[in-house]
Amino acid sequence: MTTTTLITVAPTGAESVKSEVPALPVTLDELVRTATECAALGAAVIHVHVRDDDAEPTLDLGRLRATVEALRAGTGLIVELSTGGAVTDSETDRLxxxxxxxxxxxxTMGTVNFGDDVFLNRWEFIVELHTRMQDRGVVAEYEIFDLGQLAALQRLLGRYGLPAGGHVHVDLVMGVPGGMPGTVDALVACRQALRDLPAGTTYSATGVGRTSVPVMLAALSGGGHLRVGMADTLSYAKGRPVESNMQLVARAVSLAQLAQRPPATAAQARELLGLAA
Known part of the structure; x- marks a missing residue:
């Protein structure tokens, strides 16, 4: 059982609309301010999606580079970019x-129905993404939307080797309509499957929507880590919209402390994930 909790904040995502969710950070200034606030509370990793001038999801490389540079300059957070983008993004842009x-x-370790859409991840694309990350020294977080994707990850690692840094870390994304449910039983099933992966493999869990709190509690009790943020959750409680990403990180930190597994520092997080200091 790990003694600290890696807390990742996913502040924006690609699905929510700024006009409907005014608190959503979409500009670079908003994103850096959110990152700074969440880091002060105990977040160690930021999972980044970027938006354009119209607050629409984009994989524009210039914006991505500017975002990485600004987050590194303004925070000590580990910067993780999403290669998922929006469901309409091409494989070329995602690579x-x-x-x-x-x-x-x-x-992401497989194709999944994503609400009314399809999040396409062909095997050949997964292999290309994995090997490019190895070559460039970019540490992978393997996103798992359904149980069978853990078997796909075992196959990937067996054929193409460990990720950059040598440590395997997965994020169980639970509660997406079309993927696995955000339940204790689903998390337990995933934990069983994780035993087939290399020794020392760690996991975070993300509960989408109303599954956020049950998934956090189950993950903490099972030795897992946490991802929270407005990319995944827009309601703090029934009838109570999220006011900011800070609110969600503060709750995750409180639960981690209650479980006697306080938030990992940035240095501890880097060591855990196999990142250079």
Whole structure:
């Protein structure tokens, strides 16, 4: 059982609309301010999606590079870029995300129904993304939307080797309509499957929407880490909209402390994930 909790904040995502969610950070200034506030509370990693001048999701490389540079200059957070983007983004654009040279990047381990859409991740694309990250020294976080994707990860690592840094870390994304539910039983099933991965593999868990709190509690009790943020959750409680990402990070920190697993510092997080100091 790990003694600290790695807390990741995912502040924006690609699904919510700024006009409907005014608190959503979409400009670079808003994102850096959010990152600074969340780091002060105990977050160690920021999972980044960027928006354009119209607050629409974009994988524009110039914006990605500027975002990575600003977050590094203004915070001590580990900067993780999403290679998922929006469901409409091309594979070429998603691979080019790595050209922004983040500390980490996501690697989703399979295709999944995503609400009314399809989040497409072909095997050949996954392999290309994994090997490019190895070559460039970008640490991978393997996003798992369903149980079978852990078997796909075992296959990937067996054929193409460990990620950059040598440590395997997965994020269980739970509660997406079309993916696995955000339940204790689903998390336990994933923990069983994680035993087939290399020794020392760690996991974070993300509960989408109303599954956020049950997933956090289950993850903490099972030795897991946490991802929270407005990318995944817009309601703090029934009938109570989220006011800021700080609110969600503060709750995660409080639960981690209650579990006697306080938030990992940035240095502890880097050591855990196999990142250079």
């Amino acid at each position: 080019a995300v790595l050209d922004a040279v983040p500390d980490m990047a996501s690697c």
